[in-house]
Amino acid sequence: MPRQTKPKPLASKAAAQRADQSLSTHDTGPRVVDEVDTRYLQTLMGYNARRAALSIIEVFLERLAPYGLKPVDFSVMSTICHNPGVTSRQLCNTLNLLPPNLVGLIQSLESRGLIERKPHPHDGRAVGLHATPKGQALMVQAEQTATELELEKTAKLTPAQRKTLLALLQKIYL
Amino acid sequence: MPRQTKPKPLASKAAAQRADQSLSTHDTGPRVVDEVDTRYLQTLMGYNARRAALSIIEVFLERLAPYGLKPVDFSVMSTICHNPGVTSRQLCNTLNLLPPNLVGLIQSLESRGLIERKPHPHDGRAVGLHATPKGQALMVQAEQTATELELEKTAKLTPAQRKTLLALLQKIYL
DNA sequence: TATTGTTATACTCTATAACTATA
């Protein structure tokens, strides 16, 4: 189930058309565009990172749907599994989420029996989040599926390139 | 105006805590998490690409606000400027947008006097989109601002690393 | 019959303000 219209394969014969990349062509008459020139946008990291992320997330949504997990659910569950007792506030800070948007998500995971809320040992305001055995078992499978899917989507990259790409991306947002 | 809660600086002294990354710890008691371990998520390209993209887009929204352009407006305007006569359908295919979501955007740009709609030379159904002189002038400034911002956000990267990162990202979504 | 552009609309995601309980 494609969520977007898929770009048609470009007619490579028309590559020679795109010669003038200047912004101010001062041309006002009607014109037919044979092949769309996106060379400027492709110099922008934000554009490329967003397109790459959406490309992966599109497949992620399909493959993880059987687990009832969307990307944010997945990252929250994974972080809880790897950090038993983590609080909502810590999840927000770590994953760049807003507290109000996490409330319903946590409640949903709890009602599905994937996590448990336990009182925080030292802070009466906070609540520690723990994955149940059911939640842990689900995430073992989900993380394996996610990792497989990621390797597929980055199949054009060598392992070294993949490692490089991860490191460079982290230099931007960390 | 921060749109998200900003992660607090991590106490590096606690890095030694995160030794066991296994999913099934079988621990059920209350526990305090000192530093959140996100090492698994950081192995996922989708997670890193999305975080990097959002990190850039956050600044993009601030810096491009004076031009009245959000990321999608910007990419549409830029593509129209560099491809005079491009059609809505071509924009959708190129930028991975859905036609209904582009209608209001195009109307807004037209009512602001940034673009003009002209009949397509060969196809009576299609409409060619052209940037007005006002739109072209705006985009010269906007693209310069965007490029500057991008260089700031990728300041930790060498020019060679930046080029590598762009190329690797395109190998994922193109 | 297929495609371009459009309308209407629903659903999801994201953001802000304000409240409570505790530190």
Place this chain on the structure above:
DNA sequence: TATAGTTATAGAGTATAACAATA
């Protein structure tokens, strides 16, 4: 006074179905 969690709600973004005009 400040923080953790919550509630309510508004706004933006994204999705599908269906239609008219043209190819």
